[in-house]
Amino acid sequence: MPEKKRNGARRVTVKDLARDLGMSISTVSRAFYPDAVVAESTRSAVLKRASELGYRPNPFAQSLITNKTQIVGMVVSNLTNPFYPEVMTGLVARLQAVGMNVMLAVANEPEKTDEAVDLLLSYQPDLMIVVAVTLSSQAHEKCDSVGAPCIFFNRLSADGAGFGISCDNAAGGAQAADFLIDAGHRHLLYVSAFPGASTNVERQAGFCNRAVERGLARPHVIEAGLFTYEAGYAAGREVSRWKGKVDGVFCANDIVAIGFIEGVQERPGLRVPDDISVVGFDDINMANWPSHRLTTIAQPLSEMMEATVTLALELARDQKAEPQITRFAPGKLIERNTTRSRKTKERADVGG
Amino acid sequence: MPEKKRNGARRVTVKDLARDLGMSISTVSRAFYPDAVVAESTRSAVLKRASELGYRPNPFAQSLITNKTQIVGMVVSNLTNPFYPEVMTGLVARLQAVGMNVMLAVANEPEKTDEAVDLLLSYQPDLMIVVAVTLSSQAHEKCDSVGAPCIFFNRLSADGAGFGISCDNAAGGAQAADFLIDAGHRHLLYVSAFPGASTNVERQAGFCNRAVERGLARPHVIEAGLFTYEAGYAAGREVSRWKGKVDGVFCANDIVAIGFIEGVQERPGLRVPDDISVVGFDDINMANWPSHRLTTIAQPLSEMMEATVTLALELARDQKAEPQITRFAPGKLIERNTTRSRKTKERADVGG
C-alpha cells in the first residue's frame, strides 16, 4: 500500500473542532487567545473539547499570520567545554517551560557559522541566542534585519552590539588576583584562551590590572588559544619548561585550568599546589571532582539563565527595543585543592 | 515609535520575485523543486534572481501544503555525560549539512518527557531522534500516530519498537570479559548504570555471559543506578569497602568508570590498576586525558551518526516503512593505564 500516508491519523484542525462544537472557526480560534474577546463559557467549552480531541493550533499556520513563531534560534559551539552543555540544558529547559521552542545550530567551524545562521533564520525565529560563538557582523546584521534580535550569552558580540547577558568577568579576574596576592603569590601568570572572546579579554584585564594596582609587575600571559582541555594542557607543558618562576596562575576557565594543571605537572618534581597555585573560572561540575578539586570562581549561572529567558520573552513580544548588556556579579572564589598559601611566617603574622 | 515593526526589512516572497521576473508565481515556485517540470533556462533565471534578492521559500507556508517540515525533533537528556554532547554536535552538524533543522527538547526529569515531546510534536517534525532518553510508550505511540517516526540513538526503546541505531553492546561486553580474563583476572564485577537502559542491559549480559562461558563464576554486579560520574564514584566507594576480592571491573560506560576509579581509590592502599583493573565503554575524549588514561571500548560513533542521518532522510521522504534496529560492531578495546595483566609466570608461559 504505497501512496498512503504513513498512517490515517489526520491532525484535527480548527474546522473540525468548529464543526464538532457547532461554532464558527473564528470563535474557536479566539478561544486560544487570552486577550481576544469571547464569552468565558464559550472559551472554556472550546478549550475542553480541544484537549479531548487533541487539538492544538498549527503553529505554522499561526505564524503565517502573526509573524511570531515562538521559536528561538540557538547557535552553539564547543560543547567539549562542559560549561556549555550545562548552559544549553538549563536554557532549553527554561525556554520550554514558557512555551518557546529551541531550534539548534552548531557552528564548530567558524566558516560555517554564517551558513548555520542562515538556515536557522529561514524558520523566522523570534530571536536568537548565541552561545560561545563569534558571529560575523554580517550574520549579526542579517539577524537583526529579519527581525530576530540576538542575545549573546556569556561571550558578548565582538562589536559590542546586540543584547548581552554575562558576568562581570573583570571583577572575577580582579578577585582571582586579590586571592593569589593575599595568599603570598608574587609571580603571576594568566593563561589566555581564545583571544577574541570578550570573556577572555575581560578576565585577563581584570586580573592583570589588579596585580599592577597592588604593586606587582604586570603578570605574564601565555596564550593557550582555545577554551579547551588540550589547549590548557599544552600551555601547562610549556610553562613547566620555563626558567622564570611562576607561583600563581589564573586560567581563562576551568577546563583550561584542568588541562594546565596536568600539563604543568608533566615536569617531574613540579607540583600543584605545592609549587604553583592555579585558579579557574566557571565552577563546572568537574571542578569539584576528587581528581581535580579546582579552586575557582563560580559564574552566577541561574541568574544569567533566568535573565536570558525573561529577555527572550520580552523580545518575542516586540518590546525592549534598546539593546543592552546585563552583567551579574561573579560568585565568591571557592577555595579547593589547587591553591595554597605561600606566606612566610612573618608575612602571615602581618596579614593577621 | 511604538506600533512599528522592529524594522522595515520585509521578507521577500514568491509574489515579489514573480513580479520582478515577470513570471507567474507557479513557475517561480516550481523552480525550487528539482523534480518539477520547468524550462532549465527559467529555473536558473529564477534561482539566480532569488539569491540576489535573498529570497527563500517560507518553510511554514511550504509545510502547510506538503506536510513536510524538514524539522527533526531531538529529545535529549543527561548532557553531563560527555558522550552526548559529542553525539548531539555531530548529529546536528550532519543534519544541518543536508538541510534539516533540529528542534531540541531536553528531558532531564522523566516526568516531563511526555510534555517535552508534545511541544516538539506541535511543530510537526518529520521524525524524532531520541538520545539517551526513555520514552513512555504513550509518547512513542503519539509520535508515530502524528506521523513522526522515532529513531532511538544508542539507547533503544524499552519496548523494542521504532527505529534504532546502536552498537553491538553485548559483543562489547564480551570483549571486555575476554580481555580481562585473558589478562589473568578471575574475580569480575560489572558496574551497572541505569538498569532500564538497553545499553546497560546488553553490556551486562554480554560481559557476564562470556565470563560464565569461559568457566568463571557469574560476575558480581553492583548497581550504580545512573550513567554519571557521581554514581560511579559512589559505587567505587562501596566496592572499596567490600571484603570479597575483585580484580577486574567492567563499567557501563566511561564516565561511570572514571567515577568508579576515583571512588574505589578512596580506600588507602587500594590502587588502579595495581589491585583492580577497570574497563570503560564509549571512549569519550576524557578517557584519554593524562589524569584518566582509561582502558575502554570505542563506540563506532561516526558510522552510527552517518546511519542516523541516512535513515532520517529516508524517513523524511516517507520511505522505509518497516522499523528496524541497526547495530554496528564496537571498536577494538583500547588498552591504556587502568588495566594490567595479572598472569602468574606460569600462566603467562602457557598463554604464550
Place this chain on the structure above:
DNA sequence: CTGAAAGCGCTTACAG
C-alpha cells in the same frame, strides 16, 4: 512548458 485557481490551517479586521 506556463498560468489561473484552489486550498493548506490559521487570525483578524469588519459587520452585526
Place this chain on the structure above:
DNA sequence: CTGAAAGCGCTTACAG
C-alpha cells in the same frame, strides 16, 4: 459576543 470574509506565503492539480 459571534460569524463571514479576506488573506498570510506557499504548492499543485488542472487547463492550455
